[in-house]
Amino acid sequence: MESKKAARFSVLVINGSPKGSNSSTMQYVRYISKQLPKHHFETVHVAKNIELLKKDRNEFNSLMQKFQNADAVLFGFGVWVIGVSSQLMSFIETVTHGPYAACLKNKPVAVISTSIHYYDHLAHQYMRAVCEDLHMRFIDGLSLDIADLHNSDIRKIMRQFAQNFADSINNGYESPKQFAELPRSTFTYQSGHITRSIKIGQSNRVLILTDADSHCQNETAMVLRLRSVFKGGTISVYHLSDIPMTQGCRGCMRCGYDYSCVYQDGFTEFYNGTAMEADILIFCGTVRGRYLSPRWKMFFDRAFFWNHTPSLAGKQIGYLISGPLRQNPHLVETLEVTVTARQNANFVGIVTDEDHDSAHLDKLIDDFAHKAATLSSMHFVAPQNFLAVGGQKIFRDEIWGRLRAIWQADYRFYKRHGMFDFPHRKRLFRFAGFLAMLFSHLPFFRKRFYNLLAKSPPMLVRIVDRHP
Ligand SMILES: Cc1cc2nc3c(=O)[nH]c(=O)nc-3n(C[C@H](O)[C@H](O)[C@H](O)COP(=O)(O)O)c2cc1C
Structure with missing residues (x-):
């Protein structure tokens, strides 16, 4: 219990929902703040205002002053496509790499989310790893269901969480670190001669998506190697900055009715055409902290206009990743389930440059291309494991049940494809x-x-x- 003599403190609530003040999670945060009436809570809508924060230095600096001055921080967000929204991720990246990062050291922090518990743990692991990298004093995380406020037992848990939060701030309690530090690498990959080419059927399409910029030499070299080993078919390389995405997904859910996105920036045309027509898709990225770039997250978020319907089912999907993946187990899982649980596609695997050996990396990329081509020619899709089977049961139950009216397009698809396969049938x-x-x-x-x-x-x- 919080001590009677506890000091009054200020909490900065970082709202990571692109819905801003319309966020459901913020109602849960409000309930928590009501339990601590003598303390001061202030909310900043970073996800909703991300474009302004990125453009206007004064806005960003004044926000960071608040961040710095607060006694504690509470991150609140809705889980967004197996993680946090691209907008929140973009904010985190700006903070992590900016001059204010050092000022957050030892600041108490807690995390609260709402979701339907579909890979909410990965969003929480990401947030915790980020807080640990900033050397903040991590207190706890609370992952709530979208309807938990209706439940008096859970409201009690939230009151206890609030008490524990206050108590930990006052007494300096913290949780042990869970994530290994990110190593710095100076390895430069140099692709050698190509000794074999991987044949693709004439009618087959390979799509390679990359976000490599001038700082991503290894990613660029890996993409070039992969592009060069494939022969035949149609092989396209697209840079994410050339794919039209003016903004991140704002969660309006209008796509729930018929898969149409409110944004008319050309993304849906790209996705429904180039991405969905490919037989093999290779996503290439560089690890930026605890995820890939926010642009990659924006791509995954925007593809949510297909709701919970697998839009790339049956395809071969794999990754070329530069940077420390082995210190980011949640990212490894995210990449896998993005293919399997979300898409019912075949997970070809992940090649990384972490072994710091160019000749070996050449071989890994060539073998990876060979594997993707062979499996594609067989139309192979591995049976799903716990991650996909469990995830799909959540979707099945939600779309059949309480979310049916929102996700009507999903409902029709699931019904047509016999996906309401409840045991009672x-x-x-x-x-x-x-x-x-x-x-x-x-x-x-x-x-x-x-x-x-x-x-x-x-x-x-x-x-x-x-x-x-
Ligand atoms: C674009 C979008 C993506 C979502 N992705 C997930 C998800 O991956 N896992 C999950 O459990 N819930 C997911 N949800 C449900 C939200 O987490 C849930 O509605 C949450 O309460 C939203 O919180 P907010 O209103 O604070 O943004 C998603 C909702 C939207 C709109």
Whole structure:
């Protein structure tokens, strides 16, 4: 409990929702601030105002003064396409690389989000890693469901969170570090001679997307190598800055009705044409702190106009990444699920330059191209693992249930494709289960039943025996 003599403190709430004051998360933050009436809370809408903050130095500096002067910071945001919004990420990048980063050292910080719990943990890991890089004093994170304010048990948890937040600020409590520091690398990749070429079918398309700028020498060299090993088909390389995206996704959700985006900047045409027509997509980026560039995040966010419908299903998708991925386990997972859980596509893998060995990297890129081409020719898509199966069950339940009216286009797609595959539909299994449960009351049956379960199921044995 907070001590009675606790000092009055000021908390700066960093609102990471592009919806600004219309953010749902901010209502949760308001509830938390109500629990601490003698303390001062001020909210700044950084995601909504990101363009202004990037353009206007005075605005940014005055915001950073507030950041610096606050006794504590509370980040609040809605989870946005398996992470935080590109707008919040852009703000974080500006802070991390700017002169104010050092002033945030030891400042107490907590994180609160709302979502449907679809990869919310990755957004929280990203935020925690960012706070640790800034040497802030991380207190805790709270990940709430969009409807949790209705729930009195959760409101109680929020009150406890508020108390713990205040108590930790006053007493200097902190949580241990969870993320390894990011190493600095001076390795320069130099691609060697190309000794083999990877053939692509004449009608096949490879799309390579990169965001490499003049600071990303390795990414540029990796892209060039990959481009050069592919032969045949249609191979296109696009720079993200040439793909029309005037702004990040603002979360209006109008696309929920029929997949049409309110922005008319040409992004949907690019995506529905060039991206969706490709058979193999390779995304190339450089690790910037704890994610790729905010431009990459903007690309993923803007592709959300396809809602929860897999728009790149069945394709081969992989990554060429320069920089410290191995210190960023949440990013590795994000890259994988962006392919599998989000898209039902085949995850070709990730090649990085982390081994600091040009000859080996040449081989890795060539093998990667070979793998993508071979798997594409087979139309191979690996069965999904926990990350995709679990994620899709969340989408299935939400789109069938409480979010149906918002995501109507998804609902129609899921229905047409038999994706509402709830267990209750499997009547034979339910009936067999009912009988097994009933007869299990008999010790004789129970013993035989569990003995049988310990052996390979006879049905599986028969399938393997029968099929070539
Ligand atoms: C563009 C967009 C992307 C979203 N992505 C996710 C997601 O990846 N995972 C999730 O659990 N919820 C996701 N949601 C749901 C939001 O996290 C949820 O609506 C949240 O309450 C929004 O908070 P805000 O109003 O503060 O922005 C998404 C919503 C939108 C509009």
